[in-house]
Structure formats: C-alpha cells, structure tokens
Amino acid sequence: MKGTAIILLVLGTPLVQAATPGEILASYRAEATRVSPGYRPSVAQGAHLYGRQFGVSEKMPACSGCHTARPSQPGRHVVTDKAIKPLAPTANAERFTDPAKVEKWFRRNCTEVVGRECSAAEKADFMTFVMEGR
Numbered sequence: 001m002k003g004t005a006i007i008l009l010v011l012g013t014p015l016v017q018a019a020t021p022g023e024i025l026a027s028y029r030a031e032a033t034r035v036s037p038g039y040r041p042s043v044a045q046g047a048h049l050y051g052r053q054f055g056v057s058e059k060m061p062a063c064s065g066c067h068t069a070r071p072s073q074p075g076r077h078v079v080t081d082k083a084i085k086p087l088a089p090t091a092n093a094e095r096f097t098d099p100a101k102v103e104k105w106f107r108r109n110c111t112e113v114v115g116r117e118c119s120a121a122e123k124a125d126f127m128t129f130v131m132e133g134r
C-alpha cells in the first residue's frame with residue numbers, strides 16, 4: 001500500500017510534495033518490477049545510461065555532457081553554458097526531493113538525449129548510480 005501511495009505521488013498530484021531520494025527511488029523500482037517482474041536494480045546499467053554517447057542529438061549526446069562525468073561535480077549546460085548544481089544528493093541536498101521536478105527533467109532530458117522517454121527501470125538505475133555520489 002505504501003508503494004502505491006508513493007507511485008501516485010510521483011505520477012501526478014499537482015500539489016508540491018516533498019519526498020526523499022530513497023522514496024522516489026523506491027517508487028521507480030516498484031514500477032519497474034510491476035512492468036517486468038524479473039527486474040533487478042543495477043548500478044552498472046545506471047552508469048551506462050549516465051555516460052553513454054547516444055548521438056541522437058548532436059548538441060546533447062550524453063547525460064554526462066551537462067552533468068559531467070561525475071554526478072558529485074557541478075556541471076554546465078552544453079548549449080546555454082549555465083551552471084548546473086551537482087546531481088548527486090550527497091553533494092546537493094535538493095536533488096530528488098520533488099517527484100514532479102524529477103519526472104519533468106527525466107522526461108525532458110531523456111527525450112532530448114535518448115530520443116524517447118526513459119523507462120522506470122532506467123530511471124531507477126540512473127538514480128541508483130547517481131545516489132552513490134561518485
């Protein structure tokens with residue numbers, strides 16, 4: 001029941017809801033498991049998604065292009081050159097605390113870089129890697 005509540009929180013209430021990175025990660029893992037029961041969390045898959053040169057967008061080939069090779073480091077927007085705070089919650093306590101914000105940026109950046117929305121499993125694994133705080 002708790003998992004269901006968190007999924008509802010992530011998928012859609014218009015209210016601004018605070019959550020912890022652990023709760024948001026748990027809801028993506030729950031969704032990934034619901035979609036494919038054999039799903040196993042993978043840091044390696046997350047690291048792969050984070051660093052892979054998709055080459056779908058010429059300007060934005062990889063997540064690491066803006067977020068740098070290490071999630072604990074501050075980044076820079078490859079197009080606008082604006083500073084981006086570190087993605088790792090260990091370096092930036094605001095990260096992964098607002099489910100709507102997390103969804104919005106996953107949608108926008110995956111569409112741009114990967115050429116489609118990321119699956120729940122991809123989001124979960126990406127977060128698992130980023131939360132390691134390397």
Ligand code: HEC
Binds near residue numbers: 060064101109126
């Ligand atoms: C063109 C630059 C750029 C690229 C490439 C990029 N991002 Fe981002 N990302 C941003 C910006 C800008 C923000 C929002 C500003 C901020 O929160 O610092 C952001 C925020 C995020 C957030 C919000 C986290 C939170 O809780 O604050 C997530 C998740 C994220 N990006 C994931 C990804 C993933 C996954 C990829 C690759 C598929 C990716 N990003 C590629 C620029 C980029």
